[in-house]
Amino acid sequence: MKKLMFAAAALALLAGGAARAEDAAGDWAGVIAGQLHVVIHLAKGADGKLGGVMESVDQGDVKIPIGTVDATPNHLKFTVPQVNGSYDGAWDDAKTQWTGTWSQGQSIALDLHRATAADMAVQKRPQEDAIDKGPLPYVNEAVAFANAAAAGVTLKGTLSKPAGPGPFPTVVLISGSGPNTRDENVFNHKIFLVIADYLNRQGLAVLRYDKRGVGESTGSYAAATSADFISDADAAVAYLKTRTDVDAKHIGLVGHSEGGLIAPAVAAADSGVSFVVLMSGPGVRGDRVLLVQGDLIARAEGVPEATIALGHAQRAQAFAIIEASSDAADAKARLEAVAAKAVAAGQLKQDVADRSIAELTSPWMYSFLRYDPAPALQKVRVPLLALGGSLDLQVEPKENLAAIKAALKADKDVTVTELPGLNHLFQDTKTGAFSEYSTIEETVSPVALKTIGDWISAHVK
Numbered sequence: 001m002k003k004l005m006f007a008a009a010a011l012a013l014l015a016g017g018a019a020r021a022e023d024a025a026g027d028w029a030g031v032i033a034g035q036l037h038v039v040i041h042l043a044k045g046a047d048g049k050l051g052g053v054m055e056s057v058d059q060g061d062v063k064i065p066i067g068t069v070d071a072t073p074n075h076l077k078f079t080v081p082q083v084n085g086s087y088d089g090a091w092d093d094a095k096t097q098w099t100g101t102w103s104q105g106q107s108i109a110l111d112l113h114r115a116t117a118a119d120m121a122v123q124k125r126p127q128e129d130a131i132d133k134g135p136l137p138y139v140n141e142a143v144a145f146a147n148a149a150a151a152g153v154t155l156k157g158t159l160s161k162p163a164g165p166g167p168f169p170t171v172v173l174i175s176g177s178g179p180n181t182r183d184e185n186v187f188n189h190k191i192f193l194v195i196a197d198y199l200n201r202q203g204l205a206v207l208r209y210d211k212r213g214v215g216e217s218t219g220s221y222a223a224a225t226s227a228d229f230i231s232d233a234d235a236a237v238a239y240l241k242t243r244t245d246v247d248a249k250h251i252g253l254v255g256h257s258e259g260g261l262i263a264p265a266v267a268a269a270d271s272g273v274s275f276v277v278l279m280s281g282p283g284v285r286g287d288r289v290l291l292v293q294g295d296l297i298a299r300a301e302g303v304p305e306a307t308i309a310l311g312h313a314q315r316a317q318a319f320a321i322i323e324a325s326s327d328a329a330d331a332k333a334r335l336e337a338v339a340a341k342a343v344a345a346g347q348l349k350q351d352v353a354d355r356s357i358a359e360l361t362s363p364w365m366y367s368f369l370r371y372d373p374a375p376a377l378q379k380v381r382v383p384l385l386a387l388g389g390s391l392d393l394q395v396e397p398k399e400n401l402a403a404i405k406a407a408l409k410a411d412k413d414v415t416v417t418e419l420p421g422l423n424h425l426f427q428d429t430k431t432g433a434f435s436e437y438s439t440i441e442e443t444v445s446p447v448a449l450k451t452i453g454d455w456i457s458a459h460v461k
Contacts, residue, residue, distance in 0.1 A: 025050065028112040029119035032102055037438065039115050042069065054080060057120060057188070057438075076100070084355045087112075103352055104359075127194045127443045138162050138200040143207070145239035149231050150212075153219035157182045157209025159243075160200050166245035168205040169252070169460035172236045174229075175208075176257025176280075177364070181215040182208040184256065187437040191256065191425060191444060198449045202457055205246060207236055225367040226258060230265045237272055250274050250460040254452065255281055257395065257424065260386075261373050268379035275459045277452055278386040280395045280424050283377070283403030286368040287319040289395060296393040300433040318360055322369050328361045335360065377407035384408060385415045385455045387448065389422030391432030415455065419448060 028040040042052040050069040056062040067079035076098050079086045089100020089112065102110040140160045147153040161168055173192045175184040183190040196206040212232055213221030233253070240246045252275040255263030260281015267273040282289045294315055298308045318335060325331035339353035359365055386404045388397030397418050405416045423429040426448040427440045 027115035027120070028098070029115035030110050030112040032108055032110055036434070037119070039120055040066070040112065042066070062185075084358055086351070086355075103349075104355060107349070107352060123188055123438055124441050125189065125443055126441055128190050131193060131197050136197075136200075143209075143239075144216075145209075145235060147212075147219075147232055147235035148238075149235070150219065150228065153212050153232065153235075154217065155209045155212065155232055155235065156216035157207060158196075159205060159207050160196050161205035161245060162200065162203055166205070167247040168203065168245060169250035169456075170205040170207060170240055170246045171199055171252050171254050171456065172233065172240070173206060173208040174233050174253060174255040174259030174262050175211065176259055177368070179211060179214045179221050181210045184208075186425060189425060189427075189437070189443040194443045195254070195449065195452070198444075198453055199456070202453045204456065204460070207240060209236060223363055225363050226261060226371055227367065229258070230262050233259075233262050233266045234270055237266065237270055241272055247460075248272065252276060252456060252460075254279065257281070258368075260395075261371065261376075264373065264380050264384075265376040267382055267384075268376045273382060275382055275456065276380065276384045277456065278384065278404065279426060279448075279452075280388055280392055280397075281386060281400070281404065282373055282395055283386075283400040283405075283407065284374075285372040286370065287323060289400070290369065291315055291319065292396050292399070293394050296396060296432075297434060300393055300431050301435065318356075319369055322360060322366060328363070328366045331366060332357055332361045374403070374407045377404060378410065380408060380411050382411070383413035383459045384411060385452070386417070387426075387451065388418050389424060389426055389429075389432070389448075390418050390420045391422060391429050392424040393432045393434075394424040413459075417451065419445070419451065422448060 025043050028042070029038065031037050037057045039055045039057055040052065041055065042050050045051055050071055052066045053063040054066060064080060064082050067081045070077040074091045076089045076091070077087065083104060085102065085104035087100060087102050087110065089098035089110070092099045095111070097111050097113040099111050101107045138160050140158050142156070143159045144154055144156045147155065173184070173195060175192065180186070182192060184192040192208045196208055199206050210217040211221060212219030212224055212228065237251055240251050241248050251272055253263040253266060253273055254277040255261070256279040260278035263276050263278060263281070267276045291312065295308055295312055298311060317338070321334045321338065322331045325334060335357045339348060339357060342348035343350050343353060386401055388395065388401045390397060401416050401418060405414065408414045419426070421428055422445055423432040423436070425437060426444050427437070427442050428445050429436050429440060
């Protein structure tokens with residue numbers, strides 16, 4: 001998360017400059033923590049000042065505005081307010097690149113070189129290409145529905161369905177954390193496009209939608225918490241009940257990552273939901289998910305064990321403060337007091353502390369860290385399939401699947417399955433590391449698709 005899909009912290013990109021201030025305009029490329037390939041596009045405006053956007057090639061059409069840019073012949077600094085990030089680099093004549101640090105909660109080495117065509121190339125995505133080429137045995141309809149419980153929130157998306165009047169068993173796809181559109185575009189993989197296509201070919205209708213404040217949907221994404229996204233998913237079910245081409249007796253939810261936290265909450269409160277599929281859904285509280293996640297991801301990227309242990313202790317301390325706080329403002333004050341001592345001792349930079357505290361006390365993160373999915377899971381009484389990938393480093397499968405199964409002991413139809421060799425995105429992978437996400441051509445494993453499709457088909461007859 002945060003891409004439970006914690007690729008949202010990895011969404012932090014970067015930017016660069018040139019050997020001479022007047023040459024700073026252009027395209028620059030680098031890799032954050034060996035994981036996320038980014039390209040920085042800089043240009044001078046009418047006022048002569050540098051500005052631009054940073055682009056995540058791995059994640060497709062993700063472009064984030066750069067804030068202030070300060071470039072001299074030997075020094076480049078810039079801010080990226082939208083992700084609370086910044087870059088500080090010095091020019092290295094020998095390497096002809098900027099050598100510096102990307103800061104976003106923590107400092108990470110980042111070198112920027114002039115971007116080549118290879119740096120900006122988009123990876124092949126054969127499953128998505130096949131869908132684009134068609135022909136498609138189903139129709140796509142642009143839809144919009146309001147969330148009656150949230151003023152100013154209208155969700156827009158796509159309802160894809162087999163040809164004919166129906167009514168069809170229908171699935172709502174609920175995406176993971178981060179500003180996801182209806183296709184859940186992560187590391188340049190359109191996960192929900194591929195899942196929807198597969199389910200449509202099995203005779204099911206599928207509704208997928210842009211998150212509030214993202215894509216064509218209205219509302220504020222920055223101010224939203226998981227509770228708001230639960231409300232939006234509930235609005236999606238309510239909308240489907242109004243359609244004559246939807247089989248109201250067979251409306252199900254498929255939630256990925258944070259969506260796997262949202263789906264049980266909706267099903268527990270809405271009798272109109274007839275089945276649930278969880279893809280890498282959390283079974284333990286958010287702080288536990290992220291504590292383990294941090295260790296696993298760092299270890300997969302070769303971080304020394306001593307450094308991993310230190311990071312674990314620091315996260316555990318911060319999470320304990322958040323758990324003990326009365327609200328986000330209280331947590332912020334407590335964290336600032338702890339950080340002040342570390343800054344005074346020279347153990348932490350003030351700007352890094354400020355960004356870390358801002359992220360930890362943001363509406364989504366503060367609520368996620370304190371959210372326990374067990375109470376909602378305990379109330380679910382409809383058929384439920386819980387899946388995890390054995391190489392998922394973001395939502396560790398064994399602990400979370402065991403917790404889900406324990407919480408669902410009163411539900412009579414529960415299937416819990418760990419799929420071997422799959423990562424958090426349900427791709428066939430070697431290690432599960434973030435750095436593999438974008439380089440894998442497969443968007444969703446055929447085994448995962450068949451497992452989901454077969455289970456749903458058996459429960460809508």
